Amino acid sequence: MTVIFKEETFHDDFTFRNSPEAVKRFPFPFPEDSYMYSVNLEPHKSYRPGSVYERTFDVDEHYVSEMRDRARVLAEDPLRCQSLPHMTLAGWDLLELIMTSKAEEYPELFELHRDGAKWHWINRPLGIEQKFTFLDETTLPYGPMEYITRQTQGDFAVLDQRDDNLWMDAGMVTTQADWSLDFDIGMNFFEWHAPVPKAHEMGIFQRALKFLLNVRQGSPARRLNWTMTVNPLLDTSPENYHKWGVMKKDLTLENMGQMMHLRVELQTFFRLPRSNALVFPIRCYLIKLDELVTVPKWARRFHRVIRDLPIELATYKGFVTNRPKIVEWLSKYDNGAPTSPGIWPD
Amino acid sequence: MLEGSIPSRPVYGVLEMRPGRLHLMVADAEGAEAILDLAASAPPDFFAGAHIVYIPKKTGDRFVARLEHLAPAQIYVGPSYEAALPRLRRVLAGAHMGLQVYLAGTEGLMGQAMLEAMQAGIPHSAIQTEHRGSTVRRVQCVHCKGITEDVTHDPFQCSHCGLHLFVRDHYSRRIAAFQGVRVDAEDPGNIPQSVERFR
Amino acid sequence: MSAGAAKILVKVAEVTPVNELVTRFRFVRRDGGPMPTFSGGAHTVVEMNDKDRVRRNPYSIMSDPADREGYSISIRRDDNGRGGSLFMHRRVRPGMEMVISNPVNLFALDLRARKHLLLAGGIGITPFLAQIKQLAAMNGNFELHYSVRTTSLASYADELVANYRPRVHLYHDDRGEQIELPALLDGQPLGTHVYVCGPKGMIAWVRKTAAALGWPREAVHHEEFLAPASGKPFQVMLARSNKTIQVGEHQSLLEAMEEAGVEAPYLCRGGACGQCETDVLEYEGTFLHKDHWLTPAQCASGTRIMPCVSRFEGKTLVLDR
Numbered sequence: 001m002t003v004i005f006k007e008e009t010f011h012d013d014f015t016f017r018n019s020p021e022a023v024k025r026f027p028f029p030f031p032e033d034s035y036m037y038s039v040n041l042e043p044h045k046s047y048r049p050g051s052v053y054e055r056t057f058d059v060d061e062h063y064v065s066e067m068r069d070r071a072r073v074l075a076e077d078p079l080r081c082q083s084l085p086h087m088t089l090a091g092w093d094l095l096e097l098i099m100t101s102k103a104e105e106y107p108e109l110f111e112l113h114r115d116g117a118k119w120h121w122i123n124r125p126l127g128i129e130q131k132f133t134f135l136d137e138t139t140l141p142y143g144p145m146e147y148i149t150r151q152t153q154g155d156f157a158v159l160d161q162r163d164d165n166l167w168m169d170a171g172m173v174t175t176q177a178d179w180s181l182d183f184d185i186g187m188n189f190f191e192w193h194a195p196v197p198k199a200h201e202m203g204i205f206q207r208a209l210k211f212l213l214n215v216r217q218g219s220p221a222r223r224l225n226w227t228m229t230v231n232p233l234l235d236t237s238p239e240n241y242h243k244w245g246v247m248k249k250d251l252t253l254e255n256m257g258q259m260m261h262l263r264v265e266l267q268t269f270f271r272l273p274r275s276n277a278l279v280f281p282i283r284c285y286l287i288k289l290d291e292l293v294t295v296p297k298w299a300r301r302f303h304r305v306i307r308d309l310p311i312e313l314a315t316y317k318g319f320v321t322n323r324p325k326i327v328e329w330l331s332k333y334d335n336g337a338p339t340s341p342g343i344w345p346d
Numbered sequence: 347m348l349e350g351s352i353p354s355r356p357v358y359g360v361l362e363m364r365p366g367r368l369h370l371m372v373a374d375a376e377g378a379e380a381i382l383d384l385a386a387s388a389p390p391d392f393f394a395g396a397h398i399v400y401i402p403k404k405t406g407d408r409f410v411a412r413l414e415h416l417a418p419a420q421i422y423v424g425p426s427y428e429a430a431l432p433r434l435r436r437v438l439a440g441a442h443m444g445l446q447v448y449l450a451g452t453e454g455l456m457g458q459a460m461l462e463a464m465q466a467g468i469p470h471s472a473i474q475t476e477h478r479g480s481t482v483r484r485v486q487c488v489h490c491k492g493i494t495e496d497v498t499h500d501p502f503q504c505s506h507c508g509l510h511l512f513v514r515d516h517y518s519r520r521i522a523a524f525q526g527v528r529v530d531a532e533d534p535g536n537i538p539q540s541v542e543r544f545r
Numbered sequence: 546m547s548a549g550a551a552k553i554l555v556k557v558a559e560v561t562p563v564n565e566l567v568t569r570f571r572f573v574r575r576d577g578g579p580m581p582t583f584s585g586g587a588h589t590v591v592e593m594n595d596k597d598r599v600r601r602n603p604y605s606i607m608s609d610p611a612d613r614e615g616y617s618i619s620i621r622r623d624d625n626g627r628g629g630s631l632f633m634h635r636r637v638r639p640g641m642e643m644v645i646s647n648p649v650n651l652f653a654l655d656l657r658a659r660k661h662l663l664l665a666g667g668i669g670i671t672p673f674l675a676q677i678k679q680l681a682a683m684n685g686n687f688e689l690h691y692s693v694r695t696t697s698l699a700s701y702a703d704e705l706v707a708n709y710r711p712r713v714h715l716y717h718d719d720r721g722e723q724i725e726l727p728a729l730l731d732g733q734p735l736g737t738h739v740y741v742c743g744p745k746g747m748i749a750w751v752r753k754t755a756a757a758l759g760w761p762r763e764a765v766h767h768e769e770f771l772a773p774a775s776g777k778p779f780q781v782m783l784a785r786s787n788k789t790i791q792v793g794e795h796q797s798l799l800e801a802m803e804e805a806g807v808e809a810p811y812l813c814r815g816g817a818c819g820q821c822e823t824d825v826l827e828y829e830g831t832f833l834h835k836d837h838w839l840t841p842a843q844c845a846s847g848t849r850i851m852p853c854v855s856r857f858e859g860k861t862l863v864l865d866r
Contacts, residue, residue: 079491086656089683162655163469163763180488186520187354194354195516214812214820217581218551218647238488238527242509245531274610274679276584276653321532366759367731443733444759467659467736472761 003109005064005125011072016232016286022061023291027052028343029224029264033304035313037199041211044220044268052266053222056101057152058283059109064125066153066175066234073174073235074150079182080237081146083158083170090158090170091145092135093272094279098148123151145170154266154283157181159189159212161276166212168192175234175284177227177263178241178318197312215278217271225265227317228326232261232286251322256329257290260322262302289329295345299333306330351515356453358477363388366446367395370437371418372459374401374427376479377451378409384448385416393418397437399430401455427455434459438466450476454484454495457522470519481544485513486523493523499540501529510537513544553580553589557641558615567668567700568634571608571617572645579613583648585676586740586768589616590646590814593632598796598804602629603814605672605742605768606648607701610679616645619700621668627775627795651813652742652768654680659736661687664724664751666743670700672768673742677709690724692716692743726754740766769817773797774835776856782863783807784826798852802866809852809866816854823850823864830859 008015018026047053052060074080083091099121103112111122117134128151132139140147149156149172158170165188173181184192189209190200199205215221229236230247251259266283293299306314307327314320340346361384369392371381378400385393396418402410410423424430438445447463449456456475464470482496492506500513504526511526518525530536555572562568574580583606593600608617623630637643652672654661661680663673670691680687689712693699696717705713716722730739739760741751748767755765775795782789783802792801799821802809812820816836825848834844836851843849850857850864 089656160656161653163471180525182491183486183488183516183518183521183525187518191354194352195514200353210819214818216551216647216649216812217583238525240489242489242528242531242534245528246534248532273582273648274584275656276587276650364759365757438735441735442731443735443737443764444731445735446759467657467734469761469763471763 003059003061003063003125006061008062008065010065010069010232010234014231014233016062016065018287018291019061020294023287023294024345025051025060026287026292027224027264027266027285028292028295028298029226030301030305031341031343033301033339034308035305036310037202037204040223041208041221041269042223044222044270052283052285055105056220057098057105057154057281058266059102059106059125059153063153067126067151069234070150070172070174077239079239080174081149081172082181082185083143083145084186087145087158087160087170087275087277088137088143090160090272090275090277090279091143093274093277094156094158095144095148096134097270097272097279098152102152126151146172152281154281157280157282158272159278159280161213161278164213165189166209166278174237176237176282177225177229177265177284178236178238180238183238195316197316198310212269212278215269215271217273220268220270222266222268225267227263228319229261229263229286230259230322232288234284234286248318248322251325253325253329256325257293258288260289260326260329261286262289262292289326293330293333296333297339297346299330300335300337301339303327303330303334354517355515356457356475356517356519358456358475361448361450361474361476363392364446364474365444367444368441369393369396369446369448370399370441370463371396371448371450372399372430372434372455373449374451374455374479375403375405377449377455377476378402378405378413380450380476380478381416381448382409382412395419398422399424399434399437401425401427401430401451427458431462434462435466438462441466447473448476449473451478452480452482453477454482454522457484457517457519460519461522464519483513483544484523485511485526486518486521487511487526489528493521494526497526498542498544500543501537501540502526551647553645553647555616555643555645557637557639557643560637560639563619563700564698566698567619567621569607569617569619570633570637571615572643573615575642580616581647582613583610583675584650584653585610585679586652586654586672587648587650587675588652588672588813589618589648591618591633592644593629593636595628595632595636598800600627600629600632600800601803601811601814605652605675607671607674608678610675611682616648619668619671627773649812649818651818652740652766654685654740655738655764655766657736658738658764659686659734660738661685662729662733662737662739663687663689664739664741664743664747665689665691666741666747667693667698668700669741669743669747669768671742673740674701674705676740677705681709688712688714690714690716690729692722692724692747693718695719726751727758730755730758730760738764738766740768742768745769769815769837773800773814773854774833774856776833777858779857779859779862781857782861783866784863785866792856797854798850798856802852807866811853814853816851819851821851821853823852823866824848825850825862826865827861827863828857828859829861830857832857 052058099112102110113120121130156172159166160169171181264285268281270279393416397420398418399422485497486493487504490507494505501510509528512529514525516525554575558573559571588603588605590601590603604618606616620633622634786807790801790805810820812818819838833856835854
């Protein structure tokens with residue numbers, strides 16, 4: 001697979017687009033015509049060549065531009081990347097996991113040469129070449145977690161495991177669905193999920209935590225989550241809410257297809273070997289409604305999901321005000337025909 | 347009593363005597379009453395191993411004599427938390443495992459003192475708290491990161507950047523504050539009537 | 546997800562007697578590749594093909610976590626046990642092919658600790674051997690207090706003393722030496738974490754003494770593998786699999802399920818991790834709960850059982866598995 005990296009922006013002029021190939025491999029998150037929370041975890045195994053599930057860390061056509069956007073966000077606000085002092089070892093674990101996976105799975109893009117602790121990393125798409133000593137922070141320009149996550153799409157929450165809980169003690173968070181690492185760092189699993197409605201009462205987090213505490217080395221897991229975003233903004237942070245929240249007002253039936261995006265998070269979970277921490281990469285995929293409706297099955301199903309979503313969830317996901325408009329727009333693409341099971345296009 | 351809400355919002359208890367070598371008690375205003383209530387059930391020599399740091403605030407002299415009457419090993423009565431902080435840090439720096447920490451009074455005081463104790467190496471769940479007195483909140487503006495003390499109204503105006511913020515129950519132990527988010531972010535200028543929620 | 550941790554195909558590289566009770570085993574990958582790194586305190590589950598049954602016992606990995614060439618474990622022979630240690634001591638030879646699990650850590654260091662106070666009793670030294678190597682490599686602040694029966698049974702004491710002398714303290718039972726626990730715990734600086742691995746009585750003693758001195762529960766870590774107890778045979782109906790199985794006298798319920806080809810989740814096989822928790826659909830009789838996982842209320846409710854260590858006596862037991 002040769003990836004052609006696109007030049008595009010996720011701010012101001014918003015030139016982000018998906019190629020037809022990218023649309024085809026989009027991780028559409030609805031296996032049926034309705035949606036409710038579930039602990040939809042499954043093994044993160046390679047699956048369906050060409051899909052976002054094929055590689056450990058998916059690299060797609062947006063890679064270079066997403067990394068540029070991350071650098072821009074960090075320059076504005078360095079608090080988006082933080083690591084409590086005891087999490088440095090987990091940062092090295094993460095760096096090793098990403099470098100070895102990418103070098104093995106994308107040999108034409110990434111190379112890693114190791115001679116004992118002397119490592120040599122080459123990242124061709126970003127034009128980076130780095131010689132460093134593994135486990136020696138003084139040989140990298142940033143801490144290990146920051147160094148490698150400036151070169152990897154998706155947010156990263158690094159969770160310390162202790163006292164039968166997971167603690168968000170480090171992270172790189174610039175493509176988030178409205179939560180603040182700076183505020184949430186140090187919280188446990190239940191605390192950082194506190195603002196999510198309904199799921200606590202349903203026991204979702206109890207079950208999810210039990211599963212995650214037992215994620216084992218060599219047996220990563222994954223799940224999908226989703227929300228909606230006006231304009232292709234990777235950075236929908238609470239910090240900047242007063243800058244992007246106002247954009248929701250500009251939505252009309254005329255610009256809906258271009259402005260409204262389904263935002264899907266591919267969340268994966270890996271046990272890190274040296275630190276016994278758990279890393280929780282949250283990879284954000286965006287798709288314009290115009291792009292989404294090119295797949296008729298997705299268009300019909302998405303209309304039904306949005307129309308029937310419980311109001312608490314529409315409120316929490318931030319589109320309750322715009323929902324009538326979105327449903328009206330989508331209804332044009334739903335002829336009432338049944339949809340086939342599963343998430344893939346027919 | 348404060349009502350429970352979401353899981354990140356702190357839950358306070360009732361101070362109880364626990365075994366330990368040194369009992370460090372930090373309280374403000376009506377928080378003194380929590381210590382006095384604890385004393386009622388404590389054995390006579392308990393306060394010989396106690397160090398009380400007390401900030402009376404508006405309560406003035408009301409509780410000071412009664413606290414002194416407990417005959418703690420050490421007692422400090424100070425004008426503000428900021429003034430007491432160097433002393434608190436010094437005590438924690440020299441403490442050994444087996445130190446018990448008791449916090450009582452307003453959420454702002456308990457949160458900030460808990461942060462100091464956590465940073466000194468005590469797990470937050472091992473620190474006792476009891477809420478007494480005012481329910482005013484310490485709120486961090488998520489946009490500018492400035493902290494506004496003693497917030498009574500919701501929404502309120504950030505004392506640093508001037509944005510109008512609504513007060514969430516989402517709480518950070520590391521910042522020792524609730525989260526404030528711009529109330530008119532999606533519709534600038536449309537600011538709801540401010541209501542007194544915390545006294 | 547499938548039962549247990551991902552597997553590693555290994556062969557036995559070395560079998561080394563350490564003293565009259567303890568033998569060390571070293572495993573390397575059959576394909577010659579590197580072993581996964583791990584964190585100090587982790588264990589691996591070793592599968593033993595003993596005649597017509599498969600035993601799976603967890604053992605702490607004692608080798609250096611940074612050593613990718615192989616894993617070492619040390620096993621104390623238990624002449625009155627269920628047979629796993631005897632199998633390892635009598636039957637396992639260099640060159641033998643075996644299967645072990647990827648490492649799992651239920652006894653991890655708390656990396657926030659200002660100081661790590663490690664308390665070992667007998668063969669309980671093994672997880673600390675790996676943790677000490679990890680801590681030494683990170684310039685960690687640690688102190689080991691190691692209680693042994695006699696000098697000749699003091700596994701690895703000489704090398705510990707030689708490498709880390711001022712931080713290693715030995716106590717010999719036969720000389721009447723004992724860890725002066727209250728005094729030791731009393732002076733520790735704020736932010737110290739204590740870890741104990743050893744006989745049941747020692748773990749209880751450390752936890753009780755620490756609690757009485759006002760140590761927070763979160764700063765006291767212990768590792769105790771329960772060997773599944775033997776007991777009267779019993780019969781179990783597995784509703785989902787639609788099978789009725791017999792649990793033998795020296796077999797655990799989990800082992801009996803595995804033998805019947807029923808996939809059951811597990812991790813520690815020692816009643817600690819909660820992974821194998823199973824719902825009870827129906828019963829008439831008495832549960833013999835042996836785990837550390839279920840609360841007393843859950844045990845009393847008769848709705849759950851941990852099949853890795855717990856047993857049952859009575860007429861009927863139907864499980865949701």
